[in-house]
Amino acid sequence: xxxxxxxxxIPPEKLEEIKVGDIVYxxxxxxxxxxxxxxxxxxxxxxxxxxxVDFKGNGLFHCGPxxxxxxxxxxxxxxxxxxxxARMEIFQDxxxxxxxxxxxxxxxxxxxxxxxxxxxxxxxxxxxxxxAALLAADRIKEVKDVFWLEELGMPECLWVYQVENFxxxxxxxxxxxxxxxxxSKKNIMKNKEKILEEMK
Amino acid sequence: xxxxxxxxxxxxFELLKVAATKLPSEVKETLVKGKNETKGSLGKAQMSAIVxxxxxxxxxxxxxxxxxxxxxxxxxxxxxxxxxxxxKEILKKATERATKNVPLRPNAVDMFEGNTKTNIxxxxxxxxxxxxxxxGDKLEIIAMPKGGGSSNVGKMKMIPPGKGIKGVKEFVVExxxxxxxxxxxxxxxxxxxxxxxxxxxxxxxxxxLRPLYHxxxxxxxxxxxxxxxxxxxxxxxxxxxxxxxxxxxxxHMEFAARHPASLPVGVVISCWALRHAGATIDKDGNVEYxxx
Numbered sequence: 174x175x176x177x178x179x180x181x182x183i184p185p186e187k188l189e190e191i192k193v194g195d196i197v198y199x200x201x202x203x204x205x206x207x208x209x210x211x212x213x214x215x216x217x218x219x220x221x222x223x224x225x226v227d228f229k230g231n232g233l234f235h236c237g238p239x240x241x242x243x244x245x246x247x248x249x250x251x252x253x254x255x256x257x258x259a260r261m262e263i264f265q266d267x268x269x270x271x272x273x274x275x276x277x278x279x280x281x282x283x284x285x286x287x288x289x290x291x292x293x294x295x296x297x298x299x300x301x302x303x304x305a306a307l308l309a310a311d312r313i314k315e316v317k318d319v320f321w322l323e324e325l326g327m328p329e330c331l332w333v334y335q336v337e338n339f340x341x342x343x344x345x346x347x348x349x350x351x352x353x354x355x356x357s358k359k360n361i362m363k364n365k366e367k368i369l370e371e372m373k
Numbered sequence: 374x375x376x377x378x379x380x381x382x383x384x385x386f387e388l389l390k391v392a393a394t395k396l397p398s399e400v401k402e403t404l405v406k407g408k409n410e411t412k413g414s415l416g417k418a419q420m421s422a423i424v425x426x427x428x429x430x431x432x433x434x435x436x437x438x439x440x441x442x443x444x445x446x447x448x449x450x451x452x453x454x455x456x457x458x459x460x461k462e463i464l465k466k467a468t469e470r471a472t473k474n475v476p477l478r479p480n481a482v483d484m485f486e487g488n489t490k491t492n493i494x495x496x497x498x499x500x501x502x503x504x505x506x507x508x509g510d511k512l513e514i515i516a517m518p519k520g521g522g523s524s525n526v527g528k529m530k531m532i533p534p535g536k537g538i539k540g541v542k543e544f545v546v547e548x549x550x551x552x553x554x555x556x557x558x559x560x561x562x563x564x565x566x567x568x569x570x571x572x573x574x575x576x577x578x579x580x581x582l583r584p585l586y587h588x589x590x591x592x593x594x595x596x597x598x599x600x601x602x603x604x605x606x607x608x609x610x611x612x613x614x615x616x617x618x619x620x621x622x623x624x625h626m627e628f629a630a631r632h633p634a635s636l637p638v639g640v641v642i643s644c645w646a647l648r649h650a651g652a653t654i655d656k657d658g659n660v661e662y663x664x665x
Contacts, residue, residue: 174414194415196418236439237439237440237478238439238478239436239439239441239476239477239478241476251436251439251476252435252437252438252439252441252478253439254426254438254439254440256439256440256521256522257521257522257525257555257556259555280557280613281554281555281556281557281613281614282554282614300613300615302418302419302422302423302426302613303522303557303613303644303645304423304426304437304438304440304520304557304645304646305422305423305425305426305438306426306436306437306438306439307429307430307433307435307436307437308422308425308429310435311429325487325488326479326482326487326490327478327479327490328439328478328479328480328488329488341418341422343415343418343419343615345615353615354553354554354614354615357553357610357611357615357616358553358554358614360609360616361550361608361609361610361614362550364550364607364608364609365546365547365608367607368546368604368607368608369543369546369547372542372543372546372604373539
């Protein structure tokens, strides 16, 4: 198990060195996007338009944070842990092909389509401990921007964060086709069959 | 003379804040124990992050998870408590206040109008209330916010009654295997059996309110709870689903009578952040917070 400290935009060749089970920390730009923001960004892409922020080489964070607006109009991050990434499986591969993020940050892991796109387009998936929202908030140093807040609401809009040593993130999908959570799921299913067979 | 409506509002606000920021002590202790017993660096890292995060939340009085949940209240109104139907509006007011001041994430989304930004639904159903009428002059309120990730892995099945208890156990195993890494394990599992297709889910959710390691008073049910706890950990889901560390912290079951033709089973799964907080208010407005 190796440890990597990556700065965004992450060069694709750097990702070649990283394998599942490794730990990474990110410094640079991380952008939140959940179900609605994925849909909207992909819609724009299909119309030949661009979303208001560039994901290329940056962190794409599956997260719907709790934010507090200060009196001067700036924002403070209250809590910002990862959301369940599996919901994004239905369009994550298209998103990777369209916008080329360097690392996807979420929890619960992702499946075959995403892992394939990660291998083809050079992207990794970093597993942040689910619910550890204050650990995450602590590593966010600045709220650089927010887009689509009015339209999509606080959890679903795009928050652009400047982060420092954001992690630890356990790599569960690498650019070599590895997928740790899928391996774990296969083990769980094997154990389930055994339990059901022996159940009285 | 205290303004009783204000006491109920302030208490409910406090309960929402405590539930979001501080785990019941036995849940925290169980997570710490789980961390210490976890072998393997992947699981250890996950459990350590959970425990560190829980401590940060408690110290700084901040929500432990950004998903502060969909708000539900379990309310028991005594016959002689001075407030009746007003309680509903007061609890909504407290929810709106907590959303702004704790703060909680606005999680009430109308299918057509979008996020209401207040945690109050536009159609009268959210927050969700479970009201019960009881004897006496007290009001008991339990606030239970529940995250979307772990609600998404809840399951209900009407199994053929001929499959009996074995069928119930099989379904619980299947539900947990399907949840796998998706919903922030280690999990606590509530199982409701009988009643009907709606009540079994209600009972399953209520079962989560029983403190960890307090098993059912009916020894036959307690035995199944303990057996399932052991069995479910053999799935090796592990902390955050990476196969190392605890999978399930505890299993609680509630049973209701069933229709002869039906055997409804509801499984409600909580993530590691099993959040709830309660208090009892008497007719004079004296508040007693439940041990937390």
